[in-house]
Amino acid sequence: MFRKMIPAFFATVCSASAAFASSYPIDGVEPLIQPNEAKALSAAGVTTTQALVERGATPKARKELATTTRIPEKRLLQLVHMADLMRVSGIGPKMVRLLGKAGIATLSDLAKQDGAKLAASIEKLRPSLDSDLKEKLPDKETLSHWIGQAKALKPLVK
Numbered sequence: 001m002f003r004k005m006i007p008a009f010f011a012t013v014c015s016a017s018a019a020f021a022s023s024y025p026i027d028g029v030e031p032l033i034q035p036n037e038a039k040a041l042s043a044a045g046v047t048t049t050q051a052l053v054e055r056g057a058t059p060k061a062r063k064e065l066a067t068t069t070r071i072p073e074k075r076l077l078q079l080v081h082m083a084d085l086m087r088v089s090g091i092g093p094k095m096v097r098l099l100g101k102a103g104i105a106t107l108s109d110l111a112k113q114d115g116a117k118l119a120a121s122i123e124k125l126r127p128s129l130d131s132d133l134k135e136k137l138p139d140k141e142t143l144s145h146w147i148g149q150a151k152a153l154k155p156l157v158k
Contacts, residue, residue: 022086023050029093032082040069049083056080057156077157081106084157088149090142098133101125111151115144 026047027038044065046052056062056076066073082096084107091099102121104110119140126134138146 022089022092023048024086024093026052029082032093032096033079037069037071037075037079040071041065044068049086052083053080053087053156056083058158078105080157085110087153087156088146090138091146094133095138098122098129098137101129101133106157107150107153108155110147113143113147115140115147118143118147 026033026041026049027035029049030038033041041047041052044055046055046065046069056065057080059073062073062076062080065071066076069076071079082100082105085091085096085099085104086093087107088110099105099110102118102125104113104118119138122137122143126137
């Protein structure tokens with residue numbers, strides 16, 4: 001009996017951890033999430049980026065969260081999409097900012113990219129980037145890996 005249960009349990013645990021490769025404290029991703037937004041989200045029980053994606057995945061859920069936090073729904077959708085990008089292993093707050101400057105706002109946007117073309121676009125942005133973003137730009141292999149992950153991840157945000 002247990003032999004049959006172990007593979008199912010293992011698959012569930014692995015898929016759950018793969019779905020959220022990175023989760024950050026909601027008050028630790030500034031400037032993506034401003035301190036007043038982090039405070040409002042925390043007060044509503046949203047304390048991690050994973051929780052933000054889970055609690056803001058649908059229009060109805062975002063409407064409820066907007067009422068509770070007084071963060072406009074449009075801004076909540078933006079925050080949820082940024083948190084959703086952090087589901088990709090290797091993408092943290094700094095890389096979300098970088099991708100945003102390259103026009104990548106959602107996981108779906110990332111999934112549609114070509115690694116080499118995106119690397120070239122990011123390189124063109126180098127002169128205008130903040131110094132903390134210039135430190136280590138992702139290469140085309142890294143970007144291609146992220147794109148592959150974005151394609152493989154189950155869409156959560158509607």
